[in-house]
Amino acid sequence: MAQLPLQFRLNGSDVAVFADEADNLLSVLRGKVGDLTPKFGCGQGGCGACMVSVDGKTVLSCVTLAQNVQGRDVESLAGLSGEQLDPLQTAFMDGFAAQCGYCTPGMIVAARALLRRNPNPDRDDIVEAISDNLCRCTGYEPIIDAIQLVAAQERGTRA
Amino acid sequence: MTVQVSSLSTVDSAARLLSSDKTARMLGGGTLLMQRVNAGDPGIRKLVRVDDPALTDISAGGANISIGAGVTMSQLLMKPELEFLHSAARCVGGPAIRNMATLGGNLFARAPYGDLAVLLVALGAEVSLAGQSGSRPVAIERLFERSGSAPPLVRAVNIRRPQGQVMFHKMSRMNPRGPAIVTLAIHLDQSAGRIREARVALGGVADRPCLSMGAARAMGNSRLDDATIERAVTDAMRGIEPRTDAIASGWYREQMVQVHLRRALTQMAGG
Ligand SMILES: Cc1cc2nc3c(=O)[nH]c(=O)nc-3n(C[C@H](O)[C@H](O)[C@H](O)COP(=O)(O)OP(=O)(O)OC[C@H]3O[C@@H](n4cnc5c(N)ncnc54)[C@H](O)[C@@H]3O)c2cc1C
Numbered sequence: 112m113a114q115l116p117l118q119f120r121l122n123g124s125d126v127a128v129f130a131d132e133a134d135n136l137l138s139v140l141r142g143k144v145g146d147l148t149p150k151f152g153c154g155q156g157g158c159g160a161c162m163v164s165v166d167g168k169t170v171l172s173c174v175t176l177a178q179n180v181q182g183r184d185v186e187s188l189a190g191l192s193g194e195q196l197d198p199l200q201t202a203f204m205d206g207f208a209a210q211c212g213y214c215t216p217g218m219i220v221a222a223r224a225l226l227r228r229n230p231n232p233d234r235d236d237i238v239e240a241i242s243d244n245l246c247r248c249t250g251y252e253p254i255i256d257a258i259q260l261v262a263a264q265e266r267g268t269r270a
Numbered sequence: 271m272t273v274q275v276s277s278l279s280t281v282d283s284a285a286r287l288l289s290s291d292k293t294a295r296m297l298g299g300g301t302l303l304m305q306r307v308n309a310g311d312p313g314i315r316k317l318v319r320v321d322d323p324a325l326t327d328i329s330a331g332g333a334n335i336s337i338g339a340g341v342t343m344s345q346l347l348m349k350p351e352l353e354f355l356h357s358a359a360r361c362v363g364g365p366a367i368r369n370m371a372t373l374g375g376n377l378f379a380r381a382p383y384g385d386l387a388v389l390l391v392a393l394g395a396e397v398s399l400a401g402q403s404g405s406r407p408v409a410i411e412r413l414f415e416r417s418g419s420a421p422p423l424v425r426a427v428n429i430r431r432p433q434g435q436v437m438f439h440k441m442s443r444m445n446p447r448g449p450a451i452v453t454l455a456i457h458l459d460q461s462a463g464r465i466r467e468a469r470v471a472l473g474g475v476a477d478r479p480c481l482s483m484g485a486a487r488a489m490g491n492s493r494l495d496d497a498t499i500e501r502a503v504t505d506a507m508r509g510i511e512p513r514t515d516a517i518a519s520g521w522y523r524e525q526m527v528q529v530h531l532r533r534a535l536t537q538m539a540g541g
Binding site: 131135154155156162168174176178179241243244 | 272273274275277297300301304305307308309317319344363364365366367369370447
């Protein structure tokens, strides 16, 4: 079957690939574009390991039809760090918020989306914001602490 | 097996395609449908994407509200005029699921999902179907009776702005989000101290949201007092066989309906 030409922006750069008509976005990102930061966890939208943002809104890329991002802006974990790590990455490392690390890309995408819309989240806001994401190692507490720490640091930076 | 995708610009052309091809499915946000595509479900050979503004229109200014079936939970939550739907929309998954999950998809989600649909059933909402010009809107619960035949394409959901009291409660093992053990929605319309109309909708107990006829009958034209509440609780599950699955047993679901219905009605009575 003919492949579909697909163009979108990934982390600020133009991307053009051919995909199968019903490919999901995760398989295109990992298999066709080579961005391995979103992970394949469940393939059912249930674990959050594949989370990316499309036009600034978080989605589960494994259940997003790749065609739906035609012409749109996609951001993955790879887009959050440039020369330096995102402060969330540093806080996750320092605070042992990543153990096996498989959930970490999705967690950080979710956390960054939260801090962009709400720079002053309380603990409940954080729990709610990462409620699409499963972590089977940490028990969540170090993750919540790391996000809270970065929120406080960034408010301090801005003040 | 490859799955084709048809991208169409009107809901009516999509409705024609869906009625002529039993292996075609309308794509909403894809949170449920793409799971089946990913798993290679042989029953799905074609996805239908529709880029019709009718699907994302919201008209919520007056007493008669219409919401396009392609509106997502996050979009509903941004509309203060639709505040009476927010408690249900907010409990659908986490933020990323809500950015994707549509109203139309929620109507067709099977238990333990379909939380917003439960509230819509309690509110007596109706759906406008695409490709059937001139046909009258259909009560949401009638949609669920059509098992076997291809599901119709829902263009929009129509709701009368609720008068009276509305209550929504979802009980889940996982908080803040998780599949429902039981979802309960109540709409009570009272006048001169008597209940004019009571609609109690239940989710999680059957495959699709259902109305508790027993509770409605027990409350009709009565005062919302302790005796009425006890009658409603006793009769709530009459005629409904609660399902048992990995989340809860049928017995437990029945208990939970009764516990939460009693609490909700007591609260609505001001107790
Ligand atoms: C991790 C996870 C958590 C979830 N949590 C919840 C929850 O807490 N509560 C809940 O209610 N649901 C939940 N869901 C289920 C689901 O996300 C929602 O029910 C959602 O509203 C489904 O909408 P969708 O647009 O994604 O549907 P899709 O997956 O696109 O479609 C679902 C079905 O509806 C049909 N359909 C879609 N739109 C139309 C239309 N306009 N006309 C006719 N048929 C249509 C499709 O053909 C398909 O058969 C969850 C799902 C996941 C993966």
